[in-house]
Amino acid sequence: MFDIKFEHVTVKYGDNEALKDITVELKDGKIYGLIGINGAVKTTLLSLLASFMEPASGKITVNGQEPFENAEIMSEINFIYEKDYKEESDNVKGLLEAAERYRPNFDKEFAHELVRRFNLPLDKPVKSLSRGMQSALNVTIGLASRTAITIFDEAYLGMDAPTREIFYKAVLEDYANHPRTIILSTHLVSEMDYLFEEVVILHKGRILLKEPVEELLEKAVSFTGAKEKVDELTSDMRVLHTQELGGVKRAFIYGKLSEEKKAKARELGLEVESSSLQDLFIQLTSEENEHEI
Amino acid sequence: MKSKKVFGKVAVDMTYIQSTWAAWFIGIVFAVYVLFHFFSGNVEVYNQSIGSHSFLTMVYSPSKVFMLVVGIISVSSFLPFFVQHGVTRRDYFYGSAISSVVVSAGLMSVAWIVTMIEGLIKSDLVNHSFLGSDASWLLTAVVFTLVIFAYFAGGWLIGAGFYRYGAGGILYILLSILLISLVESLWEFKKVHFLVVHFNFANGEIPMSISFLGTLLVIALTLVLVRVVTKRVRIKLK
Numbered sequence: 001m002f003d004i005k006f007e008h009v010t011v012k013y014g015d016n017e018a019l020k021d022i023t024v025e026l027k028d029g030k031i032y033g034l035i036g037i038n039g040a041v042k043t044t045l046l047s048l049l050a051s052f053m054e055p056a057s058g059k060i061t062v063n064g065q066e067p068f069e070n071a072e073i074m075s076e077i078n079f080i081y082e083k084d085y086k087e088e089s090d091n092v093k094g095l096l097e098a099a100e101r102y103r104p105n106f107d108k109e110f111a112h113e114l115v116r117r118f119n120l121p122l123d124k125p126v127k128s129l130s131r132g133m134q135s136a137l138n139v140t141i142g143l144a145s146r147t148a149i150t151i152f153d154e155a156y157l158g159m160d161a162p163t164r165e166i167f168y169k170a171v172l173e174d175y176a177n178h179p180r181t182i183i184l185s186t187h188l189v190s191e192m193d194y195l196f197e198e199v200v201i202l203h204k205g206r207i208l209l210k211e212p213v214e215e216l217l218e219k220a221v222s223f224t225g226a227k228e229k230v231d232e233l234t235s236d237m238r239v240l241h242t243q244e245l246g247g248v249k250r251a252f253i254y255g256k257l258s259e260e261k262k263a264k265a266r267e268l269g270l271e272v273e274s275s276s277l278q279d280l281f282i283q284l285t286s287e288e289n290e291h292e293i
Numbered sequence: 294m295k296s297k298k299v300f301g302k303v304a305v306d307m308t309y310i311q312s313t314w315a316a317w318f319i320g321i322v323f324a325v326y327v328l329f330h331f332f333s334g335n336v337e338v339y340n341q342s343i344g345s346h347s348f349l350t351m352v353y354s355p356s357k358v359f360m361l362v363v364g365i366i367s368v369s370s371f372l373p374f375f376v377q378h379g380v381t382r383r384d385y386f387y388g389s390a391i392s393s394v395v396v397s398a399g400l401m402s403v404a405w406i407v408t409m410i411e412g413l414i415k416s417d418l419v420n421h422s423f424l425g426s427d428a429s430w431l432l433t434a435v436v437f438t439l440v441i442f443a444y445f446a447g448g449w450l451i452g453a454g455f456y457r458y459g460a461g462g463i464l465y466i467l468l469s470i471l472l473i474s475l476v477e478s479l480w481e482f483k484k485v486h487f488l489v490v491h492f493n494f495a496n497g498e499i500p501m502s503i504s505f506l507g508t509l510l511v512i513a514l515t516l517v518l519v520r521v522v523t524k525r526v527r528i529k530l531k
Contacts, residue, residue: 051376051381053527071299075379077379079377082531084531102299102378102379140452199444257350
């Protein structure tokens with residue numbers, strides 16, 4: 001079992017606290033979406049897990065053991081990020097072979113299947129590939145390595161929309177065949193939300209929330225209708241954001257909706273809609289809307 | 294994956310890559326050596342005509358520079374790659390140390406073989422060893438390997454210092470110069486070196502056993518320093 005635990009983890013860059021007292025647990029065998037506005041903060045969190053660095057304070061454990069310099073754990077964690085390949089003279093084939101040497105569960109056939117799907121040229125030097133192609137190579141290495149914990153940190157950068165679709169499809173397909181923990185860090189929430197089982201929102205160096213997507217979306221609804229009726233219904237609710245046009249108001253709510261409230265909304269003639277993860281993320285993290293969840 | 298297996302893999306992979314570089318290096322030095330030999334007329338090296346120097350003597354100094362450079366780029370070129378592939382800093386350290394010993398010995402062996410062949414062809418080869426014309430082959434081979442490995446270790450320390458501390462790595466250059474100078478002074482038989490003066494050896498020569506022991510100690514110290522600097526180093530995301 002590769003359960004991940006962060007306990008009171010803090011990271012500082014000089015005087016600046018990048019991560020503040022992070023405590024979160026990620027159970028083994030799920031696809032997690034890590035979303036947050038600041039890419040560097042997400043990357044910091046993930047690079048801790050990948051043993052690229054140590055926290056200033058706090059503890060990280062995987063399967064009860066600290067991953068840092070732990071050969072058994074490190075070989076089962078793969079951190080895929082946008083690498084700078086401008087000095088990489090090796091070709092695609094060479095890099096795949098290198099990954100195969102160090103990853104105990106590397107699936108060569110699957111790697112070549114992905115190479116075919118992404119249209120990657122095996123013999124071309126990696127430095128001469130486009131940014132999107134380099135990302136496709138990273139993703140190929142990440143998926144084919146079949147590590148217990150695979151981290152894709154905005155791994156799609158430079159990919160065009162159809163290539164990103166190939167990536168998402170491959171993630172779901174391979175996860176179904178070989179269940180393991182996959183962490184997808186992204187700001188393209190609307191495009192990737194269907195991939196996530198659970199979502200972790202990171203904001204200003206803290207964990208804003210961690211919840212299964214279904215439960216989260218149940219709590220995120222909007223009411224639209226006459227301004228005074230919307231106000232009447234939402235007076236005792238947590239309103240994240242409102243939009244007004246003429247006499248019509250739309251209020252975005254966060255919180256479990258009781259049957260009673262649903263009935264009242266119907267009675268008041270309000271339109272009830274589920275918010276998307278993207279909307280919820282934007283509202284939770286907007287500057288004027290500092291929410292404690 | 295067992296750690297023993299992993300550092301072995303690192304050693305094999307790094308040996309392969311560094312040997313490729315070494316092959317280019319020694320090929321180029323050999324070409325220059327041959328060209329000078331046939332076309333330069335009367336070129337003097339170490340106050341003697343180039344014709345009287347063996348290839349082994351000629352390649353000794355460039356090999357030090359080569360190994361120094363290989364050492365300097367080791368951390369920045371290889372450590373992030375290995376950590377990204379789930380290899381620990383410890384396995385990288387052992388693998389890299391082993392591969393560099395192998396490459397040092399490999400460079401020496403090639404130079405030694407070329408010089409052997411050279412000895413069969415040329416009768417006027419006086420200075421077959423950089424340790425002096427009366428030095429034995431075995432001694433020459435061991436000292437060659439040890440000294441160029443010490444240069445690698447010195448370079449490795451500089452690279453590690455810069456990787457970890459950025460501009461603060463400059464201090465590691467000074468430290469490295471000090472360590473390499475120590476090794477050099479232990480083998481400079483013919484020159485009166487500052488250490489020789491300092492320790493006041495009567496005949497200006499350091500006993501062989503001290504030279505060996507001293508060199509091994511300096512190498513060990515340098516390796517320990519490299520390990521301390523890289524043990525928990527943060528890997529830059531590049």
